[in-house]
Amino acid sequence: MSGQEQGQTGLEGARERWVRTGGVELCVAELGDAAHPTVVLVHGYPDSKEVWSEVARGLADRFHVVLYDVRGCGRSSAPKPLRGGFTLEKLTDDFLAVADAVSPDRPVHVVGHDWGSVQAWEFATVRRTEGRIASFTSMSGPSLDHFGHWIKKRASRPTPRRAAQLLSQGVKSWYVYMLHTPVLPELAWKGPLGKRWPKILQRVEKVPPGAYPTPSLPTDAAHGAWLYRDNVRARLRRPRADAYAHCPVQLITPTGDAFLSQRLYDDLDHWAPHLVRRTLPAKHWVPRTRPQQLVAWIVEFVTAKEEGDPAKEVVASGPYADRFGGQLVLITGAAGGIGRATAFAFAEAGARVIAVDRDAEGAARTADLARLVGAPQAWAETVDVSDEAAMEKLAAKVAAEYGTVDVLVNNAGIAVSGPFLSTTTEDWRQVLDVNLWGVIHGCRLFGKQMAERGQGGHIVNTASAAAFQPSRILSAYGASKAAVLMLSECLRAELAGQGIGVTAVCPGIVNTNITSTARFTGVSADEEKRRQAKVSRMYGLRNYPPEKVASAILRAVARNEAVVPVTPEARGAHLMSRIAPRALRALARVEPPM
């Protein structure tokens, strides 16, 4: 019986025990070595501890992972009567009983999702748990006290912005009002809603199918309604004034959360000093949809707190560090120019960087400096992106040694300039091999890994302003870049459903090395050298730094933008390609001075 149930719960290898407290019996599951630091995972509504199964498995080899079914949920018993049995005070008793049972001598690290986080905020801010909690990782569940103050602040002095924030959160909280109605929620959960819930989660939240939710869902949800009824009104009306966290807090905010506005956490630094913020492009049920990212951040945070080195910053200093910290980023063409600058920008945001280029020395240098500016790890790989076999080997190696890439930047490219009629087949082959096939190989191999993992990701393809700005001397280059642009837009549509974003970056004239190695067709070798020098000098005078393109790339990934022209001339051309394409065509006929 129990073995069968464990099979259903998806918590293989867990040691179960029962903790009796305050008239209920709590079902507690443990994984990992009990000698390691203890991490307690607290589930939300309407879940049971199985919501954590993937995360728990990821944490188990480093920590003593403890999960328990909150009273009334899963295999824990429900209080009698239900009314008044779910107050935060009683839930705190439960937590302390579990903590005492599983880790009597050492404080525990708490991780809470949804109502688990709401509860854990209570644990982290009341006096009687002081010294029992070593750290708290919160996702998608604010403290009701902080929430109460947040509402009060906005309701008492409603500037237009504050009023809008209040209204927006008010709309997102529709289900809270629903749950306050008597009987109806219970009927719905035990009836049609409970039956359809798994399908709804799969469709709306993109939760992968599996052993979650468990069959106990209808009763869990019916009992859990009392979480709202017993606490929400009372706390929002009279929030505690002393709800300060007495342990370090890591806040993980999913940006696509349908129930909680990101603005809720604006004032959190006031309540939780030394707050570490993380953002995740995902919906509400992150323990199901983004387990690996959560594991990475929890491991990093808990380890830092265990080691207790105050000088060690958990979050890197660069922009978007909350978003890219600890992620794996692969960049092609990383030995110079935009690729190298992008590698550094990601490194400053705390990402792990794989610098790929056919120039081994340059790639190694990029990886080396990336470590200096903040990448926890950085590697260099020597690969020609146009070589399919080599790219396949790279993809296999990356998957085996470093994991699945979170952000892929297909940046490697070469330039060819000259009239179409003097562009040889060989020229065409070269430029398409690198600029188009390189991108295709990258998207195909690493995009496949991302899709198979099913936990989102992002692909950035470096196109060019030449993709939408025709020119009489850039037929081959422009064609390759236009193909990259369209490829990106098609792929974006295809992968959108899997949480994978695709961005085409279209820089204009940027001061990089591409000009000094550009191929000029139809001219002698000497003339080619002269033109390379001249164009390089012109690009140098324009002096648009690749660092700005790199910032645009990070911003585009964070905001999941589709097409990003960088530099004023690229933005101008992009605009004209839409409103005045004839003017652009006329401009294309002008022969540039060489």
Next chain:
Amino acid sequence: MTSATGAATARRGGGGRGLAADLRGFKEVQRLAYACAEAVAAQLRPGVTEREAARMQRRWLRERGVRDWFHLPFAWFGDRTAFTNFRIPLQFFPTDRRLEPGMAFILDMAPVHQGFTADIGYSGCLGLNPVHDRLLADLAAHRELILREVRERRPLREIYEDVERLMVRQGYANRHRAYPFGVIAHKVDRVRPRRWSPTLFGFGTQSLKGLASDALHGHRDGWSPLWSPYKFSDHPPQPGLWAVEPHLGFRGTGAKFEEILVVTDSADPEESAFWLDDDLPHVRRWQEEGAA
């Protein structure tokens, strides 16, 4: 222009007594300036402002007899060492930016002492800063490159481009692009001591006069006392003393050295160009790193 071009006939350290004495004079003031930089750097503490650091340099040098300047001492802290967002020359002047632990700093001064000029740059950091250490280590290649190519008598503009290429290959940005005229070096010369030596925008008027007259003469003969990336530097190295200052920038940290390169018109490559002094803080540091 009495001395340096006189090096034409001279051998290093010997021959042409006037020249040897001159070089000794320049060397002494350069050493004095570096001693000042080291003394001030040793006194820098968290909370010291750029203005205070500049004032400390000025006081130290005045106490040792400096009355005139090629330019007044500068100090840059933190991301100002990489000239982040520098648009106008006024931004070079010391500000109230405070030094913090781990911050990089640059002290730059050009005292005139007994008629001899030095112009030096000293990079350091308060405590640990691995990025700064790497930048400083990578500057060694630039010192070698510049000397080698000057001895080859390559046009200054080409040498400039090679320096910049090396910086880009190293992964850095060329920050002396932000200097007036984007110069990597400028000529220095003897300055006649005057009782009254005013400064103009931080530059000693006597030295500016020298530079202006060089520019005038140079313009006639097709060379410039400013070593820049522009066409007016498209000529072989002009004999004389050049204060060379390659400046690397990387993600908000900058490092440079500045010291005098002696260029002569000797036919012997060894004698045609040499660094005035090889016993300087940054050179010693590289030697120690090399030995370790």
